[in-house]
Amino acid sequence: MPRFAPLPDRRPALVAGASSGIGEATAIKLAANGFPVALGARRVDKLQEIVGKIRADGGEAIAVHLDVTDPDSVKAAVEQTTSELGEIEVLVAGAGDTYFGKLDSISIDEFESQIQIHLVGAYRVASAVLPGMLQRQRGDLIFVGSDVSLRPRPHMGAYGAAKAALVSMVTNYQMELEGTGVRASIVHPGPTKTSMGWSLPAELIGPALDDWAKWGQARHDYFMRAADLARAITFVAETPRGSFIANMELQPEAPLAGNTSRQKLTLGEEGMPA
Template sequence: MPRFDPHPVTRPTVVTGASSGIGAATAIALAELGHPVALGARRVPECEAVAKRIRDKGGVAFVHRLDVTDSDSVEEFVTAAEKELGDIEILVSAAGVVRFGLAYEMTPADFARQLDVHLAGPHRMLHRLVPGMVERQRGDVVLIGSDCSVSPRPRMGAYNAAKSGLEALSVQLRMELEGTGVRVSMVRPGPTSTEMGTDATVEDVGPLLEDWSKWGFARHPYMLRASDMAAAVASVVSTPRGSHVIVSEVQPEAPLRRPASGAPQP
């Protein structure tokens, strides 16, 4: 006899930061698994475009504006999502923003903004959704972290601090939620090609890459795709009940080296 009832076949899902990048790719991947998805972000037209891709393939997608730094916006979004899709079984927290620069030169407002989006924002979503999961004794919370949390990089402003805080929060939540049936998982991307950070200037990026190289953070030019991270999230939430993927770190595979002279060809 199984120790846990299995997941429902369809699991209503909320994805924050769903207008682009990892959030958008994750919404598409989970919809392809048959889960109805609520897409939340400040950029509603971009979310609608992602939702259309989902609906065109026969999936279920709901769009509503969401600003994770605003508690009223979180309440409105989740209430609308629950009304449309039912009780939320999966939360994927993927909203993100980054401003490059030396931490001591960054304005307090820019520093606090990143903390709000990456740390306080996920907490607002957790505060609204996790009590219902606890009551139902099942649910998956997936926090999109960063390998910066374990290997901070120079000139990342507040990003390192925010993602380190999110990592600590995930550990705390796992202890607090043990035995409730609610699983909290950290999916930790390495360098990923998304829109985040593309508004940076050459004056920002040049010194950043120089420092990264000096400290050993630029071993090769390959980066992950958003779809790679979406596949990791899909794997985490598809893990059968009774087991729990706690941390999943994904790194880009390096370019293949040219075989040494005389070595057999692959």
């Protein structure tokens, strides 16, 4: 006799922040693995392009407008997802951006914006889907964290503070949801090649690279692909009942010793040199 009823064959997923980067790759991977997926973000036109590609490959997907800083937008996105795909079984809370700057040079508004999107926004969308999960006694809340929350990095203090608070929030979810059938997980990306942070001006990047090197936080210039994180997040979602992934950290493997080829230095997902 199994300890838990198996997960249903149909598990609708809502991916917040699905218009680019890790969120886009995760939506594509989930759909390829049979999850009906609602792609949520503010850029609905970009979402429609991704949805078209998913459907062309045989997947099931819809685009929903989602701004995690707007309660009405979150409510509408959850209602649309539920109406068109069914009750949400999986949430991937990955919406976000990063503000780059030392703590003594950024404004209160800039600091607060990071808290609002990475912490309050994640809580807002989780709160919107959690009641249904509790009623069904199953569901996965998967949050996208950052290695910056585990090892703070100069010039990313606001972003790191928000992500560190997210770790605390997810840990509380894990304790408070114990015995409900709802699982809460957090996946921490290390340096990942996405568009986030790539447009930063040189006057911000240069001093940061110097400080990261000083603190041993730029040991090599290899970075992960968004698809690497998508595979990990999908693995968390597909974990059979009876266990769950509490915390997962992914880091890029360093180049083999003696490899003289180097990629052009750019800035990756988590603010690291790529």
